Amino acid sequence: MNALSIRFLRRPVTAVASAALAAGVLFGGGLAAAPSALADEPAAEQETARFEVDFMKNMIDHHALAVAMAQPYVEKAAHEKLADLCRTIADSQSAQIEQMQGWLQDWYGVGHEPRLSPADKQSVRRLExxxxxxYEVRFMRSMIRHHSGAGxxxxxxxDRAEHPALxxxxxxxxxxxxxxxxxxQGWLQQWYGRQSGYSGY
Incomplete structure (x- = not known):
């Protein structure tokens, strides 16, 4: 599969999300405050609600790039251990994308499809x-940097979110x-005697 043709499941708008839209949760003056962050309600504070929406949108896009990077490696494997890790990354982050899409809709009435920027697409093409x-050295160094940003x-x-599930x-x-x-990092050193240049987050 070409990494740039990757597709994610589009979730239907739920009844809760429709009600949130009707109540104007994310229109006009911005996010409406709610008494508390229960299962299907916005965060209590407007600033927190804005953070949650922005965080989930950004993390969905961030995960989409990780999936686009990881999926093709399963077929290009030189080391099966790395191929297995790529499967884990692609599967877990695809599932987390759908999870965050559901929360955006259920809590805030917001839909968001994963997006790759032109720079993201270029990065994937370079790997391909x-x-x-x-390939392995470039992939691992790129994924280490990518994971560092998500961390x-x-x-x-x-520090800033409110919903327990998030x-x-x-x-x-x-x-x-x-x-x-x-x-x-261990594989880079063990297989190729290389360093990642990553110092932790």
């Missing part, structure tokens, strides 16, 4: 043109990305 050692954003989410997801992203970074 490589093979063997050059930093997830730490910010833990907080749990941010903690999962932070922990899993940190573990995968450590794994890829």
């Amino acid at each position: 043109d490589l093979s063997g050692e050059r 930093t954003d997830s730490k910010r989410c833990l 907080l749990d997801l941010c903690d999962t992203i932070r922990r899993s990305n940190s573990k995968q970074i450590d794994t890829m």
Whole structure:
């Protein structure tokens, strides 16, 4: 599969999301405050609600790039361990994209489809043109940098988000990305005697 043709499931607008739209949750003066962040309600504070919406939109796009980078490697594998990690990244982050799309709709009446910027598409094309050692080294270094950015954003989410489900997801992203970074750094050194240039987040 060409990484740039990747598709994600489009979620239907739920009854809760429709009600949120009718109430003007995200129009005119911005996000309407709600008494508390219950299962299907916006965050209580307007600033927090804005953060949650922006965070989920950005993380959906961020995950889309990781999936676009990881999926083609399953077919280009030189090391099966790295191919397995790519499957894990593609599967878990695709599922998290759908999860965040659902929360955007359920809590805020907002729809968002994954987007790759022109720079993102160019990065994926550069990877697709490589093979063997050059591909693996470039891929792991690129994914380490990518995971580092998501880890930093997830730490910010833990400080500012309100919905427990989103907080749990941010903690999962932070922990899993940190573990995968450590794994890829080890492989870079073990297989190719290379460093990633990453110093932690």
